Amino acid sequence: MKNLIILLLFLFVGQQNIYAQKTIKIWVVRHAEKDVSNPKDKDPDLSPLGKERAEALAKYLKGEKIDSIFSTNYKRTRLTGYPTADKTGLTIQTYDPATHSELAKNLIKNAEGKRMLIIGHSNTVQEILVAFGAQKPVKELTEDDYDYIFELTIKGDKREVKVDRYGAEHHTKE
Template identity: 35%
Template sequence: MIKKCIILSIIFSITFSCGDNLGSVKQNKETKFYLIRHAEKDRSNPENKNPILTKKGIERANHWASYFDSIPLNSIYTTNFNRTKGTIRPVSESKEIIPKIYSPNKLDFNQFIKSNNGKSVLISGHSNTTPYMVNKIIGEKRFSDMLDSDNKSLFIIKIVNSKSTVEVRSVDLE
């Protein structure tokens, strides 16, 4: 009887002392990345490399906020440009999330994916960086640059057990 109690005590101790470590390496957590290109930008001055959004762009940014209203988000990332920051501003304000600035060509994608494991993340980029980010996150070159007129595509990446799926949606202004 004493042997059984000692064995049960040891098993009980090991189970509870390792619980946190086991929880931190769960593989079945779903990670979601939502990637959008910035909304319509002001093209009135071709010399301006950092334009703001047009009236339609602001309308689209507000539409993105409505779209993401019922979608839980943990983090928001944007490049350091007026148009990308302006696109996610309504979402970040409604979710009370401070956007993080990223540079796609300087990002350690393995670390980025690891640090966002089990989270839902919105990323605002550009016609060339959005598909680039999708390709890097899924680990294959599936998507080419977006058309310059495409401000409505939404890439949804789901990762579970290191396997990714990508869905592309067209989110029109209503």
């Protein structure tokens, strides 16, 4: 009888694990520093410091087993993701920043168990996190904030955002 109860307990726990929701992990960053030498250029490359930051992002995410990389269709966002894409063998997928809520809905529905990097802009990074159901983790991102990285963990209805910085400190912390 005791063995039967233990067997039933193991079967029940096994069934619960099968139906348990898998975690989605998403790192969200703003593009690295852009080249501002030509103010008329609406789609600039990265500056030398930005290129260093893009390399620092790849180093920061090393070992995280990223499954997908998403970027807006601007040079500065794609160039920020290229070192990570090169090291992981992934192709950067583009998304329209105006539809980040659609991206979030699609990923929540179809990306259980996946680990992703999303590269946006100072005015969209926190909106992306909100689209996934998280709270804004910092009061505001300014044009000087390039070194934040937000790690969003989604499991079922729970959302957790960890805030960190990567690469060279861009500006003095308050």
